[in-house]
Amino acid sequence: MILLTKPSQSGQVDLVPAIENLKREMNAVILAHYYQVDEIQDVADFIGDSLDLSRKAAATDADVIVFCGVHFMAETAKVLSPHKQVLLPDLAAGCSLAESAPADEFKRFVDQHPDHLVVNYVNTSAAVKALTDYCVTSSNAVQVIQSLPTDRKIIFGPDKYLGDWVQRESGREMLLWEGSCEVHEIFSEQAILELKQAHPEAKVLVHPECPGPVRDLGDVVGSTKRLLEAVEKGDPTGTYVVVTEPGIIHQMERIAPQATFIMAPAEVAGNEQGSCTTCNTCPHMKRNTLEKLYLCMKNRSPKIELPDDILQRARLPIERMLEVG
Numbered sequence: 001m002i003l004l005t006k007p008s009q010s011g012q013v014d015l016v017p018a019i020e021n022l023k024r025e026m027n028a029v030i031l032a033h034y035y036q037v038d039e040i041q042d043v044a045d046f047i048g049d050s051l052d053l054s055r056k057a058a059a060t061d062a063d064v065i066v067f068c069g070v071h072f073m074a075e076t077a078k079v080l081s082p083h084k085q086v087l088l089p090d091l092a093a094g095c096s097l098a099e100s101a102p103a104d105e106f107k108r109f110v111d112q113h114p115d116h117l118v119v120n121y122v123n124t125s126a127a128v129k130a131l132t133d134y135c136v137t138s139s140n141a142v143q144v145i146q147s148l149p150t151d152r153k154i155i156f157g158p159d160k161y162l163g164d165w166v167q168r169e170s171g172r173e174m175l176l177w178e179g180s181c182e183v184h185e186i187f188s189e190q191a192i193l194e195l196k197q198a199h200p201e202a203k204v205l206v207h208p209e210c211p212g213p214v215r216d217l218g219d220v221v222g223s224t225k226r227l228l229e230a231v232e233k234g235d236p237t238g239t240y241v242v243v244t245e246p247g248i249i250h251q252m253e254r255i256a257p258q259a260t261f262i263m264a265p266a267e268v269a270g271n272e273q274g275s276c277t278t279c280n281t282c283p284h285m286k287r288n289t290l291e292k293l294y295l296c297m298k299n300r301s302p303k304i305e306l307p308d309d310i311l312q313r314a315r316l317p318i319e320r321m322l323e324v325g
Ligand code: SF4
Pocket: 035, 070, 094, 095, 096, 097, 098, 123, 181, 182, 183, 184, 245, 282, 283, 284, 285
């Protein structure tokens, strides 16, 4: 039983059944990104990557989408379901990667390169999507880039590390925006090498938002979905070093309860050990709590609103991406 005990707001409430009741009353669907805390993942209707979740919610007849993730993800859900109400438990749940591409700066960059196609990872605000020709996810980025005419130059944003990986995998040179994810760029190469030495049998699973030298240590490099598949198809009693946000381990443990998962440490300047196993936890994702989820449903706030022109224009690059495959 997880209780909310703030008399000023709601008295004592048993949160999980209260959330279930509200979900029925509101005809809501609860989405949880893989990086959410375990108790939120456990009450969600769907758990997954951001775009996958938004598409699943759009396909339901729910009136309300409660997105337990970060702000750009809830915006994407709104873009794909403009007539549904979209709630986000904590409006301050941002994303260092999405915020590394402010719409006005990105527009100036695009205007300086008018002969380039603009491709952006889904981790962008709706305003930046509205400046984009094609969106990509980490699962389909290589495929989308390979589908573009070879005589067209390409801008790729906002993640320079993902862009670098896509360049290598696709063989296409691109003009990269200088953005990054504060979580994935600080994994410690040295600590992963030591883990490989200590556990030579372990498979190293790396997300492509990590820098090249860290990616080069991976046995599998891919999206969270690809890393989950690697566990599903791998040794059910094996050892896995996980080089992405550790929230994913909750789903990995569900898939392979007998396996051992080791969270890769982050590099921390000034730390005696040189690494830290909590610094690679996304502080934005962890702003959402079960209590905030309950309160946002009860109050129907905070909710996501977007201007009509942004809603319509931001949908285009997602539709173009889906046409590719
Ligand atoms: S893990 Fe990185 S990309 Fe994902 S929400 Fe957090 S800051 Fe953004």
